[in-house]
Amino acid sequence: MLNKLKELNEFPIYSCNDKEFKEFGQVITGYNFEELVEYAEKHTPIPEVGNIYIASDSEMEKLSVFEEVKTNLYGDMDIQFGYCNGNNSLLNGLEYHKGSEVNIAITDLVLLLAHVKDIENGKIESSKVKGFFIPKGTVIEVYQTTMHFSPCKVSDDGFKCIVILPRDTNTDIDLSKKIIIFEEDKYLFKRNKWLLVHNDKQDFISRGAYEGIVGANLKVKY
Template sequence: MLNKLNQLNNLEILSCSSEEFERYGKIISGYDFNELLQYAEKNTNIPPNGNIYVGSVDDMEGIAPLFSFLKNNFYGGMDVQIGYCNGNNSFLNGLEYHKSSEINIAVTDLVLLLAKTTEIQNNEVNSSLVKAFFLPKGSAVELYQTTMHFAPCKVTNDGFKCIVILPKETNTEISLEEREILTEEDKYLFKRNKWLLVHGDKQDLIAKGAFHGISGENIEVKF
């Protein structure tokens, strides 16, 4: 699959097991995600169009003892949420980050488009700095706090499925009108624990208050 993707794309797509990925995150070991993967495979759907994100699913968070291990070990006692992002995306569209690590578990093969927060210059990141990484089905990765990401990209016509684990209430709604801008970074705040820069192609998100901060090509992953 990885060789095929690199033949079809001008953008180099690397493996999540490559040395280059270490700037952005790491492969997670020591946790048994099998029951969680089986649940997501059988009980979550890919929408006919677009993407769906569900931040917290009771049944997924009810899988023991995994939930306790993630809360008490991986996140050091912080409350966490387990949900999913499924869809049909093929484009970069945006780059978000959190003040915490994020766990992504590939329920299907997928590609992540990543950049570093340090690459934001003058309220902008150029898409030429974005790197692409292939996650094979079943792989689990930690994306560091300083790693910008967005919805995964599909690598087949069937779409993608990805489990997403974050601190509790991340990506929930906040009142942007009540925001007091003290720093440039405050302009990127879009939802709770979610700072977001989007490409000009995403006028729908810009209309909702997302910050237009990505220049260059809106990268497409072809398959």
């Protein structure tokens, strides 16, 4: 699959096991996510079109591994277990959080990643983005300095991905009360979510998202 993705796409795609991933995150091993993966496989749908994102799934958070992740991976901070499933193939946007994100690939998928250091004068070139193939069953930590957005599918069946974050991340805030003091304040879109989007995402821009991606809106071909 990885070799096929490399052949079909005009931007770099690596494996999350390659050294190039170390700038953006790490592969996590040792935890038993079997129950959580089984739940996601059976009880989280892939919509016919578009994506679905659930920030916090109360049934997932009842599983025993929740406390292990909360205590160890997040240093006893309050966290949430959710998921993002869908049919996306495009870059569309790049977001970051103040705190790492843990992803579990329930299907094979690709993440399009960039680094916050590559934002210059409120813009980031899509040429700075690298693709990473995340095989089914892989658990990764995405560092808070890593810009990311929706996973991309690598089959017609779509993708499924568990998303673990500090509690209340990606929930709604009143953007009308936002005060711009520092440059990155312009990017704040939801709670603990700083987002730059491509001009193609007019639906997000109309809701207050910051247009900050310059260049092609990358598409993952498979």
